[in-house]
Amino acid sequence: MTPPGTGPLDDARLELWAPAGLGEVRPGDDLAALVGDLLAADAARSGVPLAEGDVVVVTSKIVSKAEGRVVAAADREQAITDETVRVVATRARPGGPPLRIVENRLGLVMAAAGVDASNTPEGTVLLLPVDPDASARALRAAWRARFGLERLAVVVTDTAGRPWRDGVTDVAIGAAGLRVVDDLRGGLDAHGRPLTVTVTAVADEIAAASELVRGKTSGRAVAVVRGAGRFVLGGTGPDGDGPGARTLVRTGPDDLFREGTAEAYARGLADGRAAAGTAPGRDG
């Protein structure tokens, strides 16, 4: 095992592992204690304890389960509606309600608002955590104390689709103790020229990497990422907890894809007809 690096690139080495053995998480469970026990048992087995600069990644699913964010599957469509701030796009599905891609109350644009029906107890669906950044902060505080670490980060992940690319990847929906972006604006490239691609979504890259080692069918909901210590913060309070994953959300005027193509076109069409109706023939 490589010791945790402290240089700018941590020796350009990254290690991830996903300990097995976390049981089913139930509403009201103390997740910090359960996952802390898992990490302690894994460290005892491997001889490799958590170290300064490590990132502990947990799925939103186990956070939601501990928080009791479970609703009856029969209420799924209503749950999606309740989680929705605005509808971005919809797609008809044969034999079922339309797929709704929406912005949810966390600012995340996701299919079904992030309401999840896999790996949930029979007859139920899971809502996303109430405040994943707050969940990450609470876990970080508990584990910093338990493991006697100064610099420790926690990332809460969820799985999401993307426009223009097939397949899903994990993204960070909660974070604490992490510089969630690597802001290179003002930096220089290897030729001494200003970097034009400038803000790397580090938290999302960590989430994606952690999915590779956890998998979706293994029941492994926790991963440790070692070697990204240059992004990991020490201390408590806002400086120690960092900006949180919420800051990765892009909505408002900067969002060029605020509506699906069909939805935006339909709105334009209606407005065009209405405008022409009130001023017949104008521009038409």
Place this chain on the structure above:
Amino acid sequence: MTPPGTGPLDDARLELWAPAGLGEVRPGDDLAALVGDLLAADAARSGVPLAEGDVVVVTSKIVSKAEGRVVAAADREQAITDETVRVVATRARPGGPPLRIVENRLGLVMAAAGVDASNTPEGTVLLLPVDPDASARALRAAWRARFGLERLAVVVTDTAGRPWRDGVTDVAIGAAGLRVVDDLRGGLDAHGRPLTVTVTAVADEIAAASELVRGKTSGRAVAVVRGAGRFVLGGTGPDGDGPGARTLVRTGPDDLFREGTAEAYARGLADGRAAAGTAPGRDG
């Protein structure tokens, strides 16, 4: 160093490293030889040679440089136009030409068509490789032979923005020897229920993970990913090379974000006015 796993989760462990020492890549360079030398030197230094199931990740930048995909910076806007199949969205920029988000000839939807102006020789910009999947296949073939490996994968990465999320991440624009997606459709979750989130974009997760270990300012353009061997193919020809990263592109009817919101709205508005003009007052 953990030996490469062969089980379904490769022992739930992933290791990545990014060897330093690749010099500037120039047009006409034999990239397979240059990077092969880098990997051999790194193995000699560390005592850890490439192994069965490894994935070698290279940036599209060094592939483009070796291919001589360099154009004068003064011709950047024309280069973007030349690389563009269709414009998806544009945004005005003060003091310069509008930012164009386009589908390029590789099917990738990217700002500036993926034409890159950082880490390029002074006065030049870089186009994406001609056929990154083909580049990946050629590198894979060369390194399988040189290192005597059966199961080896190559991924070519580029950096891209995403709707709804701030910051950029790396994605796979070329791949060989890799199951680029983990298709879990028909699989069961830990409760024995069908998985609803079903196709994981493994190649993109590998690309994102590799960015974490390479960084953007280090000059490190190569990474080795060990522990994802369950996705790595053996053999030659289409079965051995696998589907390629091009298959991750989603365009056509499945693309709900084929146009930016403003563009789709404007098109609808014009069509609505025109329709109302030919049939005044209808629906208006």
